[in-house]
Amino acid sequence: MDGVPPEGEGGREWSFESSLIRPYSLTGGRVRPSRTDFSMTSQVVAVPRTRPVRVDPELELILSLCVRPVSVAEVASRAGFPLGVARVLLADLLDQGYVVVHTSGWESHRPDAQTLRSVLEGIRRL
Amino acid sequence: MDPEGAGPVPDTLKIVVAGGFGAGKTTLVSAVSEVESLHTEEVMTSESVGVDDLEGVEGKATTTVALDFGRITLDQTTVVYLFGTPGQRRFSFMWEELAQGALGAVVLADTRRLADSFDAIDFFESRGVPFVVAVNCFDGQRTHRAEDVRVALDVEERVPLLLCDARDRESVKEVLVELVTLVLRLELSGA
Numbered sequence: 001m002d003g004v005p006p007e008g009e010g011g012r013e014w015s016f017e018s019s020l021i022r023p024y025s026l027t028g029g030r031v032r033p034s035r036t037d038f039s040m041t042s043q044v045v046a047v048p049r050t051r052p053v054r055v056d057p058e059l060e061l062i063l064s065l066c067v068r069p070v071s072v073a074e075v076a077s078r079a080g081f082p083l084g085v086a087r088v089l090l091a092d093l094l095d096q097g098y099v100v101v102h103t104s105g106w107e108s109h110r111p112d113a114q115t116l117r118s119v120l121e122g123i124r125r126l
Numbered sequence: 127m128d129p130e131g132a133g134p135v136p137d138t139l140k141i142v143v144a145g146g147f148g149a150g151k152t153t154l155v156s157a158v159s160e161v162e163s164l165h166t167e168e169v170m171t172s173e174s175v176g177v178d179d180l181e182g183v184e185g186k187a188t189t190t191v192a193l194d195f196g197r198i199t200l201d202q203t204t205v206v207y208l209f210g211t212p213g214q215r216r217f218s219f220m221w222e223e224l225a226q227g228a229l230g231a232v233v234l235a236d237t238r239r240l241a242d243s244f245d246a247i248d249f250f251e252s253r254g255v256p257f258v259v260a261v262n263c264f265d266g267q268r269t270h271r272a273e274d275v276r277v278a279l280d281v282e283e284r285v286p287l288l289l290c291d292a293r294d295r296e297s298v299k300e301v302l303v304e305l306v307t308l309v310l311r312l313e314l315s316g317a
Contacts, residue, residue: 024169039227041138041207069135071207073195077164083193084169104137107227111139115204116310119139122200123302126158126295 026058026085033091040083042103043069044090050098059098062089066099136205141305142224142255143210145234146242150262150292151210152194154234157298159196159208167192170219191220215245225250230305231257234292237270240278247281256309258286260301 024031038044046063055063058079065078076086093099111119145151156163168191194210206229211220213233225231231250235243243259250257261275276287286304291297 040209040223041140041227043135043138045135071138071197071205073166073193073207073209074164074197076166077195082167082169082190086166102135104139104227106137106139106229110309110313111229113310113313116306116313119200119204119206120303120306120310122204123198123206123299123306126198126299 024085024088026081027088030088031084033087034095035091037094037101037103038072038087038090039103039107040073041071041107042101043071044075044094044099044101045069046099047097059089059093062086062093063098069102134202136199136203139204139206139229140224140227141206141208141302142221142228142231143208143234144213144221144231144246144250145210145262146213146236146239149213149234149236149239149242150264151234154232154260154262154290154292154298154301155194155196155208155210157293157295158198158302160199161197163194163196165192165194168220189216191217193220213242213246215249218245218249221246221249225253225255228255230309231255232301232305233257233259235259235261235275235279237261237263237275240275243279247279256305256312258288258301258305258308260288260290260292260304262292263289264291 044066045068046066058081061079062075065075072086072090073083075090076083079086081089090099090101094101143151143154152163170189170191191212196208198206198208200206209224211217211224231246233243233246233250247257247259259275259279259281261270261272263270270289272287272289276283279287281287286308288301288304290301
C-alpha cells in the first residue's frame with residue numbers, strides 16, 4: 001500500500017450525536033421538503049429570467065449552482081448543505097417557479113437493451 | 127423540461143458502491159469520476175420518519191452518513207452517478223434511498239474484513255438490485271483466488287465476482303462493465 005490510506009475521506013464516515021439544529025436552521029427547522037420530486041440524481045436547473053430580486057443568500061447560492069442542469073446531490077455538495085437541507089430549499093425554489101426539475105425515467109424502470117449497450121460502449125471508451 | 131439556454135437535460139443512471147469502512151469506495155469512485163470525488167452527507171434522527179419539526183429534537187441521537195460520489199458523462203444525454211455508501215447495516219436507511227431506481231450496485235469487498243460485506247450483499251439480494259462483488263486487492267497483487275472469496279462470502283454463482291484494484295481506472299471500468307453486462311443479461315432474459 002505504500003502508506004496510502006485505502007479510503008480518501010480521512011477516516012470520517014459517520015458520527016453520532018451531531019446536532020440537527022444547525023444544518024436545519026437554514027430551512028426554518030423543516031426537515032422534510034414540501035414535495036418529493038427530488039431524487040439524489042434528479043437534474044435541477046434555474047429558470048432563466050425568473051431570478052428573484054430579493055432572495056435569501058442560501059437560495060441565491062443554489063440558483064447560482066444550477067445555471068446549467070445539475071444533480072440534487074451535486075447542489076448539496078457544492079453548496080455545503082446536507083442532502084436533506086438542499087432538498088427542502090430546492091423544493092421552495094420549485095414551488096416559487098425559480099427552478100425546474102427532471103427525474104430520469106430510468107429511476108422507475110430499467111433502461112432498455114439498446115440503452116444498456118450504449119452505456120457499456122460509453123464505459124469502455126472512458 | 128427544456129429551459130431556454132440551459133442546454134439539454136441528461137438522463138441519469140445511478141450505481142451504488144457499498145463497502146465496509148476502508149474498503150476503498152472513495153478510491154474506486156475517484157478512479158473513474160470526471161470530477162474530483164464529491165461529498166455530501168445525510169443527517170438522520172432515530173425518529174426521522176414522521177419528524178416534521180425540530181421541537182424537542184435537541185439531544186436526540188442523530189447519525190450522519192457521509193456520501194462520496196462521482197459523475198461520468200457518457201454523452202450529451204446520459205450521465206452516470208456513482209454513490210459510495212458505508213456497508214454496515216446501521217446505515218441501511220441510506221441504502222433504501224440509494225437502491226431506489228439504481229441501475230445496480232457494486233459491493234466492494236476487503237479480503238481483510240470479508241464479513242463487512244455480508245449486510246450489503248443481503249440487502250441488495252433482498253431488494254432485487256443487480257449487483258457484482260468486486261474484491262479490492264490493495265497491494266496490487268492478486269493473492270486471493272476469486273473462487274475462494276466466493277466461498278467465503280457465500281455468494282451464488284449467478285452473482286459476478288471479480289478481483290479489482292480500486293485505484294486503477296481500467297480495473298474499475300472492468301467492474302462497471304461487468305455490472306452493466308449483468309443488467310443487460312437480466313433485461314434480455316426478461317428477469
